[in-house]
Amino acid sequence: MINNLFPPALATLVVLTACAPARVAGPGPVPDPPVAEVESVAAGPVEQDSSAPDDDIESRLVVMARTARGPESPFLPIKPFGVSWSPSPEEGSAFGIVIHQRPTGRVPIAIEGEFAAGVVRFGLIRGQWFGIAAVPIGFSGPHALTLRMRFEDGANYEQKIDISVTPTSFASTNLSVDSRFSSPPADVLERIESEREMVRDLLETVTSQWGLDGPFQTPRPFDVTSPFGQARMFNGELRSRHTGLDLRGQTGAPVRSAGRGRVAFAGNLYFAGNAVYVDHGLGVYTGYFHLSRILVRVGDEVDSGDLVGEVGATGRVTAAHLHWYLSVSGQSLDAGSLLGVHLPE
Ligand SMILES: [Zn+2]
Incomplete structure (x- = not known):
């Protein structure tokens, strides 16, 4: 048995302590996050940012290399985050979604998702945002996963990714x-x-x-x-x-x-x-x-x-x-x- 399974901590507090301990090590206001490129990203499709500094690209690749798990768990880079999912989505099943944050990037204070006309709720596990999506019976083929991220200063970031669902032949x-x-x-x-x-x-x-x-x-x-x-x-x-x-x-x-x-x-x-x-x-x-x-x-x-x-x-x-x-x-x-x-x- 476990105690304090669901501590009543605020989401913001959890994010900051779990993801950016260096920034909240001392008392006083939280310094401005070092990366600001998110504000320039409007809702809608996002293209690769060719102006990103080399070290940013490098850290993104490091994250990708560390977390990619092969063809069953596709990893798609989105700016300034990456997303992977497992297992391969099938009709009538659940699959997990991990948002991979750049080590030096800003940390969202909330993420909400939508897939196959249903909500996908995200929460933190070991400092990473994780959600479980539902694929109800009757849904197969490509469906958009919509991710909306909110930042402390009110900035929003939205990304859509097409995920293909394999139909199931039910007995x-x-x-x-x-x-x-x-x-x-x-x-x-x-x-x-x-x-x-x-x-x-x-x-x-x-x-x-x-x-x-x-x-x-x-x-x-x-x-x-x-x-x-x-x-x-x-x-x-x-x-x-x-x-x-x-x-x-x-x-x-x-x-x-x-x-x-x-x-x-x-x-x-x-x-x-x-x-x-x-x-x-x-x-x-x-x-x-x-x-x-x-x-x-x-x-x-x-x-x-x-x-x-x-x-x-x-x-x-x-x-x-x-x-x-x-x-x-x-x-x-x-x-x-x-x-x-x-x-x-
Ligand atoms: Zn039964």
Whole structure:
């Protein structure tokens, strides 16, 4: 367990202490940042600045060389920042975005992003801005990532980057009975509706900083028994989709948190059974369903790999397994994609 996971520090303070300690070493006003080229950059497409001093170009290349990770993690230089992402974006998945700052450059006090018509929230991890973007089902092909950065003096900088999303062929299964005719009894419907609302409110609650500090890990050995997004068909019509990823496990087998965070829910739900949701910050939640035992309480701070429960068959399931769930800004996504996300090092 961890203390002070989400310290109530101001974003500005975090930026300055994390990214530019030399400038805030003593009391008194913060000196003017040494690099001012950002003010000359208007919103919109940005061209390479051929007038940039040699040492600036050099430091940019150093950053690129240090952070590039090969073709799966493209690195595009933008002025005066670079951006890389991982894993390669796929329909129905999440991917991580790192903004690489020049060592001598100015530090933004806020970054907001947009991708595939959704917001991308950025927070600092080890002094670098990091965000997790959602690619909902139905989005593929090129989509613009828009990044807006704000500086202490009010200057703004905007950059658009096209990122290509690979379409996913989701698995499909035929229902033998139409779910409309096998729906729960009327007295249960009220419970289902109130739980649906509670969970939706929970997943739309945004903690203002990352709880994460290291890579995600699988909550069980990565043995998938039913993939995310699997279509449930009846008479050729889509009835529903699998909102999670099922991992094999016998009743009582350990279930571990996929990342550092705070337990946001631990209790029993009609469909999910005994369920735990972990808040990783900035609108990113993982869920662990159908547990036989819950081993955490709401408010507990968990590290990546900490036990949250044991595999079970509670809720509307026929056999024991772990249903691993991911929500980014209220969008259900393939939790397995988290395993390819590189966080700032
Ligand atoms: Zn499932």
